[in-house]
Amino acid sequence: xxxxxxxxxxxxxxxxxxxxxxxxxxxxxxxxxxxxxxxxxxxxxxxxxxxxxxxxxxxxxxxxxxxxxxxxxxxxxxxxxxxxxxxxxxxxxxxxxxxxxxxxxxxxxxxxxxxxxxxxxxxxxxxxxxxxxxxxxxxxxxxxxxxxxxxxxxxxxxxxxxxxxxxxxxxxxxxxxxxxxxxxxxxxxxxxxxxxxxxxxxxxxxxxxxxxxxxxxxxxxxxxxxxxxxxxxxxxxxxxxxxxxxxxxxxxxxxxxxxxxxxxxxxxxxxxxxxxxxxxxxxxxxxxxxxxxxxxxxxxxxxxxxxxxxxxxxxxxxxxxxxxxxxxxxxxxxx
Amino acid sequence: xxxxxxxxxxxxxxxxxxxxxxxxxxxxxxxxxxxxxxxxxxxxxxxxxxxxxxxxxxxxxxxxxxxxxxxxxxxxxxxxxxxxxxxxxxxxxxxxxxxxxxxxxxxxxxxxxxxxxxxxxxxxxxxxxxxxxxxxxxxxxxxxxxxxxxxxxxxxxxxxxxxxxxxxxxxxxxxxxxxxxxxxxxxxxxxxxxxxxxxxxxxxxxxxxxxxxxxxxxxxxxxxxxxxxxxxxxxxxxxxxxxxxxxxxxxxxxxxxxxxxxxxxxxxxxxxxxxxxxxxxxxxxxxxxxxxxxxxxxxxxxxxxxxxxxxxxxxxxxxxxxxxx
Numbered sequence: 001x002x003x004x005x006x007x008x009x010x011x012x013x014x015x016x017x018x019x020x021x022x023x024x025x026x027x028x029x030x031x032x033x034x035x036x037x038x039x040x041x042x043x044x045x046x047x048x049x050x051x052x053x054x055x056x057x058x059x060x061x062x063x064x065x066x067x068x069x070x071x072x073x074x075x076x077x078x079x080x081x082x083x084x085x086x087x088x089x090x091x092x093x094x095x096x097x098x099x100x101x102x103x104x105x106x107x108x109x110x111x112x113x114x115x116x117x118x119x120x121x122x123x124x125x126x127x128x129x130x131x132x133x134x135x136x137x138x139x140x141x142x143x144x145x146x147x148x149x150x151x152x153x154x155x156x157x158x159x160x161x162x163x164x165x166x167x168x169x170x171x172x173x174x175x176x177x178x179x180x181x182x183x184x185x186x187x188x189x190x191x192x193x194x195x196x197x198x199x200x201x202x203x204x205x206x207x208x209x210x211x212x213x214x215x216x217x218x219x220x221x222x223x224x225x226x227x228x229x230x231x232x233x234x235x236x237x238x239x240x241x242x243x244x245x246x247x248x249x250x251x252x253x254x255x256x257x258x259x260x261x262x263x264x265x266x267x268x269x270x271x272x273x274x275x276x277x278x279x280x281x282x283x284x285x286x287x288x289x290x291x292x293x294x295x296x297x298x299x300x301x302x303x304x305x306x307x308x309x310x311x312x313x314x315x316x317x318x319x320x321x322x323x324x325x326x327x328x329x330x331x332x333x334x335x
Numbered sequence: 336x337x338x339x340x341x342x343x344x345x346x347x348x349x350x351x352x353x354x355x356x357x358x359x360x361x362x363x364x365x366x367x368x369x370x371x372x373x374x375x376x377x378x379x380x381x382x383x384x385x386x387x388x389x390x391x392x393x394x395x396x397x398x399x400x401x402x403x404x405x406x407x408x409x410x411x412x413x414x415x416x417x418x419x420x421x422x423x424x425x426x427x428x429x430x431x432x433x434x435x436x437x438x439x440x441x442x443x444x445x446x447x448x449x450x451x452x453x454x455x456x457x458x459x460x461x462x463x464x465x466x467x468x469x470x471x472x473x474x475x476x477x478x479x480x481x482x483x484x485x486x487x488x489x490x491x492x493x494x495x496x497x498x499x500x501x502x503x504x505x506x507x508x509x510x511x512x513x514x515x516x517x518x519x520x521x522x523x524x525x526x527x528x529x530x531x532x533x534x535x536x537x538x539x540x541x542x543x544x545x546x547x548x549x550x551x552x553x554x555x556x557x558x559x560x561x562x563x564x565x566x567x568x569x570x571x572x573x574x575x576x577x578x579x580x581x582x583x584x585x586x587x588x589x590x591x592x593x594x595x596x597x598x599x600x601x602x603x604x605x606x607x608x609x610x611x612x613x614x615x616x617x618x619x620x621x622x623x624x625x626x627x628x629x630x631x632x633x634x635x636x637x638x639x640x641x642x643x644x645x646x647x648x649x650x651x652x653x654x655x656x657x658x659x660x
Contacts, residue, residue, distance in 0.1 A: 043477045044572040044573045045471065045479075045572060049476075072465070166625050169553075169626060195622065196619065196622055197625050199628050202573065203577070204571045204573065205385070205563055208567055209382040213378065213615070216620070217619065217622075230571060233481060233568055234567055237567055237568045241491055257645070263613035274384045
């Protein structure tokens with residue numbers, strides 16, 4: 001009886017061990033044996049930090065090892081960092097480049113070494129290289145966001161004087177956002193008049209000075225689009241100084257829109273100061289970038305251009321879309 | 336006749352700052368009447384205050400033929416430290432003192448490497464630029480720090496109707512001007528910049544003077560950062576980025592030589608900073624094509640360096656003539 005019990009116990013243990021091993025095998029992704037190099041031009045905004053974290057998380061989900069490097073805005077250094085990745089024999093490279101042109105030699109270097117390369121978030125200039133680009137549709141997302149603002153303007157029955165905060169004009173995303181803005185307001189000539197374009201070079205101090213000057217020259221500005229949410233603190237500060245920062249519904253409210261979907265924008269939406277925001281789906285883009293490397297590794301076909309359609313978040317769909325807005329998962333004090 | 340033209344050219348070089356400032360003022364006033372208004376002048380002064388304060392510290396360093404590329408990082412580190420402190424409930428006064436302390440400490444660090452380990456200022460401050468920015472990013476977790484409302488209220492506060500940033504600017508420029516023109520230390524700074532070896536032979540403690548100018552520069556950078564923060568109400572990860580170049584440009588535009596020994600804070604550097612800000616303000620007010628901004632700003636900075644080079648050549652020529660005489 002005791003022997004039988006022992007056998008039964010051993011059998012149970014064996015079955016249990018096999019089951020646990022089986023469940024572990026099911027839970028853990030297969031070891032791909034793949035190492036990728038992640039190179040970012042900068043980590044100087046929340047967007048880039050959220051992106052690199054999402055790429056690392058996607059790597060971990062797929063049991064991929066990774067090396068990471070940040071070039072601090074220096075295209076030459078980024079090129080050297082990628083060469084280091086190549087020397088170390090990585091199986092793929094995901095790179096957020098400094099700009100559309102300096103990425104071309106990087107693509108060539110990766111191609112020469114037969115290493116798959118995915119360009120994240122910035123579309124390279126025309127070239128013959130073999131690469132995959134994962135990018136938000138900056139033009140369309142901006143256009144849809146600004147259209148939403150224009151519809152609000154039209155519904156109010158008033159006319160509006162508009163201002164746009166432009167990013168670095170060497171950045172193709174900034175150029176496309178400006179184009180999207182201009183094309184959207186061109187559809188509403190009877191409602192919107194563009195009176196100021198403020199170049200910021202993605203610099204908050206320049207944005208503050210520029211907006212203050214533009215408000216000085218055009219005190220009736222009541223429609224503002226910021227090409228990046230990270231410029232909102234400067235914009236809000238200038239609006240407060242001009243007594244123009246008021247919630248939606250207030251008679252002095254300035255129609256505000258932005259692009260990115262960061263934590264500040266989320267808080268401004270929640271607090272009723274921001275009318276609309278174009279959101280880049282960071283999680284979708286990062287997962288797609290890592291998947292593209294894996295597919296390329298396995299010789300599967302991959303689209304050369306993977307577009308993130310993004311979405312527009314506004315007061316009417318805030319509750320419904322907030323969980324998809326990456327900034328909603330980060331806490332930042334309200335500006 | 337040739338001598339007259341040469342003299343006129345020299346005078347033009349000596350007063351190039353005022354000439355450039357006048358050209359900008361007249362051009363934009365003609366293009367837009369809103370540019371030539373009291374309110375816009377106050378705006379320009381407020382916006383230039385941070386840059387002018389940082390450039391004031393830079394002037395001290397440039398006068399000794401040195402350079403400090405780390406001022407933007409000083410602004411950033413001091414800003415992040417104070418922002419974190421205020422965020423966690425520290426009083427505003429203490430945070431402001433800490434800002435100044437960080438600036439002085441950073442300047443001291445630069446100075447120690449320069450005079451103790453004899454590393455050239457360009458290399459030392461380039462290294463501390465990157466170290467400081469990295470440290471600030473680490474402290475802030477690469478996240479924007481939005482400052483509480485009371486911090487922002489300092490930036491928009493007024494004393495006897497004068498905006499706070501202009502008051503701070505006035506105090507810093509006045510003190511710096513008096514130090515350079517009315518004290519022994521000021522004269523020693525010029526002496527070291529003119530010829531460090533001769534100054535050493537004359538019994539001046541050159542190392543101590545060098546240490547002092549980098550500490551002053553660090554302190555001014557921190558105060559400049561504080562003024563900018565109080566206006567922005569936030570510290571982004573790019574806060575202070577490239578401020579070093581604008582500060583150098585403002586000082587050189589104001590007549591301070593990159594070769595040392597020549598320059599002044601008032602009116603020189605102050606006018607230099609105001610000129611740069613007036614240029615930016617004018618371009619926005621006339622709603623210039625955004626692609627023109629870097630072209631125009633770049634051309635002005637190129638012009639400044641060119642003028643400095645001519646001034647320096649002229650300075651050497653005059654010294655030679657004196658020697659021969």
